[in-house]
Amino acid sequence: MFNNVYAGKHVLVTGHTGFKGSWLSVWLLSLGAKVTGISDKVPTQPSMFEALGLSEKLTHIVADIRDGERMKTLMADLKPDMVFHMAAQPIVSLSYSDPLDTLTTNIIGTANLLEALRLSNHTCTAVFITSDKCYENVEWTWGYRENDRLGGKDPYSASKAGAELMIYTYFHSFLKNPGSNVRIVSTRAGNVIGGGDWADSRIVPDCVRAWAQNQSVEIRRPKATRPWQHVMEPVSGYLAVGAALHLNPELTGESFNFGPAADQSFTVHQLLEEIALNWHFDGSHDKFIVDLTPTFHEAGLLKLNCDKALHELSWKPALRFEDAARLTATWYDKYYHQGTEGLYEYTLDQIQEYTDAAIKLGIAWTAQ
Ligand SMILES: NC(=O)c1ccc[n+]([C@@H]2O[C@H](COP(=O)([O-])OP(=O)(O)OC[C@H]3O[C@@H](n4cnc5c(N)ncnc54)[C@H](O)[C@@H]3O)[C@@H](O)[C@H]2O)c1
Numbered sequence: 078m079f080n081n082v083y084a085g086k087h088v089l090v091t092g093h094t095g096f097k098g099s100w101l102s103v104w105l106l107s108l109g110a111k112v113t114g115i116s117d118k119v120p121t122q123p124s125m126f127e128a129l130g131l132s133e134k135l136t137h138i139v140a141d142i143r144d145g146e147r148m149k150t151l152m153a154d155l156k157p158d159m160v161f162h163m164a165a166q167p168i169v170s171l172s173y174s175d176p177l178d179t180l181t182t183n184i185i186g187t188a189n190l191l192e193a194l195r196l197s198n199h200t201c202t203a204v205f206i207t208s209d210k211c212y213e214n215v216e217w218t219w220g221y222r223e224n225d226r227l228g229g230k231d232p233y234s235a236s237k238a239g240a241e242l243m244i245y246t247y248f249h250s251f252l253k254n255p256g257s258n259v260r261i262v263s264t265r266a267g268n269v270i271g272g273g274d275w276a277d278s279r280i281v282p283d284c285v286r287a288w289a290q291n292q293s294v295e296i297r298r299p300k301a302t303r304p305w306q307h308v309m310e311p312v313s314g315y316l317a318v319g320a321a322l323h324l325n326p327e328l329t330g331e332s333f334n335f336g337p338a339a340d341q342s343f344t345v346h347q348l349l350e351e352i353a354l355n356w357h358f359d360g361s362h363d364k365f366i367v368d369l370t371p372t373f374h375e376a377g378l379l380k381l382n383c384d385k386a387l388h389e390l391s392w393k394p395a396l397r398f399e400d401a402a403r404l405t406a407t408w409y410d411k412y413y414h415q416g417t418e419g420l421y422e423y424t425l426d427q428i429q430e431y432t433d434a435a436i437k438l439g440i441a442w443t444a445q
Contacts, residue, residue: 078432079320079442084109089157091115091142091190092164093135096274097206099125100308101161102135103424104316113155116164117141125273128412129421142186145193152193156201159319162190163206165240170278172233183236184243191247191261200258202323204315205244209267209304209336209381211237220339220382223265223332241332248330260322260329264315267336267381270348270401271308272408272427280345284352285409291359295368299346304337304380307401309431310394311335317392317442328389336381337394351399355406357414391441395434404430 088105092098093114105112112135119126126132140147142164165183166172172179187205194203212221213228227242229235244263252259275282280296287294314335322328343351346365353364386392396404404427411423436443 078108079316080324080444082320082323083159083316085111086158087111087113087155089113089115089155089160091160091162093131093137094119094124094126095163095167096125096271096276097269097308097312098163099129099131099273100271100424101163101312101315102131103129103421104309104312104428106134107425107428108316112136113157114138115140115142115151121275123275123412125275128273128417129424130417142189143181145185145189148189148193149196152190152197156197156199158201159323160190160194160201160203161206161315161319162187162203165206166233166236167208168276168278169210169231169233172231172236176232179232179236180239183233184239187240188243188247191243194259194261195247195251195257198256198258201260202319203259203261204319204322205240205261205263206315207240207244207263207265208234208237209265209334209379210234211241211265212379213238214379216378218378218380220336220380221334222382223334223385253330260326262318262322262328262330263332264311264318265332265334265381266306266311266314267379268303268305269308269311270305270405272405272412272424274308280348281352281405284349285356285413288356288358288364289413291362293363293366294349295366296345296349297368299365299367300344302342302344302378303348304342305348305398305401306337306341306394307396307404307431309428310337310396310401313395313431313435313442314386314390314392317390318386320442321390333386333390334381334383335386335392336383339380341394341398342378342380343398348402351402352406355403356410393438393440395431395438395440400434
C-alpha cells in the first residue's frame, strides 16, 4: 500500500484527537508508521480518539497551534519525516458565533506550522488539509478545480481560503527555494461521514445521538444535496498524495481536490434514510422531524472536480454511496449497542474493507 512509504516513518498528525485525525492515525499505525499527534484537547465527548484508546498507541501531545513558539520548539525537537496538518476549528456555525477563534486557529495556526517547518528545515513531506469551502462559491453546477478562485462569505470559508494563502505564500517565498528541505501540498475535500464523528451541528452525529436515546432527529434542509463521502475516501487521498510527494519532489507546491464522483450528490433525507437502514431502532419514535426555522447563511451546492487527483495520482473514490452510509451506520451501531470492546479491530476491519474495494477498482495506492 502507498508504495510502502509509511512503514517505519515518524509521522506528525495535528488534530489527531478529532474525527478525521483519528481515522488517519489508525490507518498510519496499521501501515507501520510511528505517529505523534498534536491537539489542544479532545474535542468531543464521546470521541473516536478515546473510544479506540489511541492515546496508548501513539505519542499524544497537548498543544495549541496558535502558540507559535511552542510549534517551533516541537517541530525542531520532533523532526518528523512527514506532517499531516488537520488541526482546525471546522464547524461553520461556530465560525459565526466566534469568528476570531476560527480565523486565528485556521489561518494563524496554519502559518505557525509553516513557520515551524521553515525554521526547522529538516527533510520533511507535508500534507496540509484545508476544505472544499476554500473556493469562492459562485453556486455554479460544475466542479471547482484547484486553480479556481479562493474566497469565503462566511468566516469558516474565509479561514480555509486564508489557510490556503498561507501555504501558497510560504511555498513561493521559502519552501520552493533550493535550500529548503520541506515539500508541501494542500488538499481540499468536502463533507465527510463515517463512524466516530461526534461534532455538534453535523447531521450524522446529531442523528445517532438522538437515535441512541430513542428520540427523533430534527433535520434542517432535508432537500439540500451534499457531495457526501466516507471519511476514508479523502484520508486515502491524503495518504496517496503524501506518498507521491515523498517519492516525487515535482509535486511540491501543488493542491489536490479529493471528492466523490460527479454523480454522487444525495440529499440529507436520502443520506439519513440510508443510515437508518443499518441502525437497530429500539423505540417506535419517528426517525426524523423537519425543522424549517431559517438559520445562518450556508452556501449552496459546491462540487469538487477531482480530475487532477485522477490524472496525477490515479486516485479516485472507492465506495458507492450505499456502502459509505452502511459503514458509517454500522460503526456507530456497534459503539452504541456493544461498547468500545473490539472497536479498534472493527475500525481496522473497515479500513480493510475499504482497501479491498479500492483493490477491486485497481486504484493506484493499493499497489505494493
Ligand atoms: N469533517 C468534515 O466534514 C470536513 C470537511 C472538510 C474539511 N474538513 C477539515 O478537516 C480537518 C479535520 O476536521 P475534523 O472533522 O476531524 O474536525 P474535528 O473537530 O473532529 O477535529 C479537529 C481537531 O483539531 C484540533 N484543534 C482545534 N483547534 C486547535 C488548536 N487551536 N490547537 C491544536 N489543535 C486544535 C482538535 O483538538 C481536534 O483534534 C479540519 O481542518 C477541517 O476543517 C473537515
